[in-house]
Amino acid sequence: MKSLLLTMASLCFFCFRIAAAECDLNITVQDNLAFSPTSLSISKSKCPEITIKLVHKGTLPRQSMGHNWVLTKTADAPAVAKAGWSAGLDKQYLPPGDKRIIAATDIIGGGESASITFATDALIVGGDYQYFCSFIGHSAVMKGTFKVDK
Ligand code: ZN
Numbered sequence: 001m002k003s004l005l006l007t008m009a010s011l012c013f014f015c016f017r018i019a020a021a022e023c024d025l026n027i028t029v030q031d032n033l034a035f036s037p038t039s040l041s042i043s044k045s046k047c048p049e050i051t052i053k054l055v056h057k058g059t060l061p062r063q064s065m066g067h068n069w070v071l072t073k074t075a076d077a078p079a080v081a082k083a084g085w086s087a088g089l090d091k092q093y094l095p096p097g098d099k100r101i102i103a104a105t106d107i108i109g110g111g112e113s114a115s116i117t118f119a120t121d122a123l124i125v126g127g128d129y130q131y132f133c134s135f136i137g138h139s140a141v142m143k144g145t146f147k148v149d150k
Helices: 002-022 077-085
Strands: 024-029 039-043 049-056 070-073 113-119 129-132 143-149
Touching: 024 039, 070 077, 077 129
Parallel strands: 024 049, 039 143
Antiparallel strands: 049 113, 070 129, 129 143
16 A cells, blocks of 8 residues: 555656646757747646746857847737847847737857746737747747647
């Protein structure tokens, strides 16, 4: 009986670890204009909030090859990116207080990492979302698809 309980406890622990890991997403960037992976899916019902960890595996500083991770509706992405260019690096190349930005990390350079945790309740299942890097000139090619499942 004791061993059965222990087995069940370890199974539950294992289940919990899987569920938590599903809501923690890692994205890697380097000294080029690409995210890895180029698409992410989340489960809204399983993840009331998600954490995105951005890791810059390059060596160049943030002033020359900085990257961030910005989530908006796909339709909003080009305008938000463009508005961010004039905001400058001090403002993470993002228009301050812009409601179209669902979530964003700071801009980081090689060897650095940043993470952002945000609630998924405002995301629409099946909605059209995109993540991109708002560093000046990057967003046209440095982007990915963000899928929200049930
Ligand atoms: Zn970038």
